[in-house]
Amino acid sequence: MRHGDYLLGVNFNKKQLQYCNVVAFNYNSKLIVKRLIGLPGDQVNIVGEDIWINNNYKLPMNFSQFKSKESIEIITAHDSVSVLGDNSNNSLDSRKIGSIPIEDIKFRIIFNISRFRVI
Numbered sequence: 001m002r003h004g005d006y007l008l009g010v011n012f013n014k015k016q017l018q019y020c021n022v023v024a025f026n027y028n029s030k031l032i033v034k035r036l037i038g039l040p041g042d043q044v045n046i047v048g049e050d051i052w053i054n055n056n057y058k059l060p061m062n063f064s065q066f067k068s069k070e071s072i073e074i075i076t077a078h079d080s081v082s083v084l085g086d087n088s089n090n091s092l093d094s095r096k097i098g099s100i101p102i103e104d105i106k107f108r109i110i111f112n113i114s115r116f117r118v119i
Contacts, residue, residue, distance in 0.1 A: 005114040007033065009107025017081060017102070019053070020061055022109040025083075025100050027092075033109060034093050035061075038074060038082030040102070044094075046072040051084070074099075081105070 009024050017023075021036045037051055037059060038044040045052040051059040072095055076082045080099030085091025094100065 005112055007109045008111035008113055009109045012108045014102050014105060017105075019059055023081075023083065023105050024107040024109060025104045026106065027097065027100070027104070031106065032092065034083035034085050034091070036081050037084045038076040038094070038099075040076060040078050040080060042076040042082065044074040044076060044082050046074075046084075046095075077101075079103075 017036060017039060019036060022033060023036055024031050024033045038053065043054050045055065053059065074082045074094050077099040080101050082094040083100055085093045
């Protein structure tokens with residue numbers, strides 16, 4: 001996804017959130033789009049290009065754009081989720097703003113209309 005893309009989002013049951021979903025949420029009166037990397041109560045560890053959940057599950061995503069020289073830990077609050085931008089070296093996400101309250105999530109993004117691709 002790129003700035004200015006047109007995306008198709010759907011309402012959904014927030015109890016059905018899954019790792020790697022792309023979600024749109026409110027932050028400082030703006031609608032922000034990021035990839036979900038942590039569910040309520042998760043401990044998320046980012047090590048190099050890998051994202052580990054609760055030290056025993058590696059997310060099946062390629063985060064090759066993100067190369068951290070140091071380990072980053074994010075503790076997801078029990079009523080929130082953690083998110084990471086696909087352009088994670090230049091992204092306002094849970095590493096900077098912490099957990100996102102589930103109630104602030106407005107849509108699950110399912111299609112990038114600008115690029116005609118399913119997300």
